[in-house]
Amino acid sequence: MLHTPGADPRLPAGVVIRPLDLAERVDEALEVQAVAFGLSDEEVGIRRHIVQRHMKLPGARSLGAFTEDDGRLVGFVYGMPNDRTHWWSTVVEPYLRAGGAEGWLDGSFVITELHVHPGFQGRGVGRELITRITDTAEETRSILSAIDIESPARGLYRSLGYHDLARRVYFPSAAQPYAVMGAPLPLPRRVRLRSV
Secondary structure (H helix, E strand, O other): OOOOOOOOOOOOOOEEEEEOOOOOOHHHHHHHHHHHHOOOHHHHHHHHHHHHHHOOOOOOEEEEEEEOOOOOEEEEEEEEEOOOOOHHHHHHHHHHHHOOOHHHHOOEEEEEEEEEOHHHOOOOHHHHHHHHHHHOOOOOEEEEEEEOOOOHHHHHHHHOOOEEEEEEEOOOOOOOOEEEEEEEOOOOOOOOOOOO
16 A cells, blocks of 8 residues: 555544544535444434534544545544443443443543544544544543444454453334443554564
């Protein structure tokens, strides 16, 4: 894979990661999420309000992966310092408590959403998004939830040091169970050696 001078060797050529005004570009982000995650129009509508509300919370931030040629959004991540009063925390807390991992809800940065367009998956975009956003966290660890199946996403999280804190976690609006995973920060970086 050829890279232009100064380009990030961890990303596919023509993709850059930079801050994303998620509240401003929520429809583009949800379009990526809909394709990557298989959301219906109704689910997209519900998530639009959730994302906009989340981005007003203290410490919430987001990054986007963009194509260099036309600035198209092809991936995004957002998260925030965890707060036990947030809906997500109130749902996962009993599962974590049952497994002796309730303490992970304190001092953690939550990865709320991470999605990459299928045409750009498996090429390091998701890894770079999650690593860069957690690099800016003041917290000493990170938590997230993912569908509780063996998937490329779960494999990515494991490769970054995330491990299962609770499994078979049921969210009221989700048909499938989730796993809650946690990792110490900073996440490890994969270094690619460049051939000469």
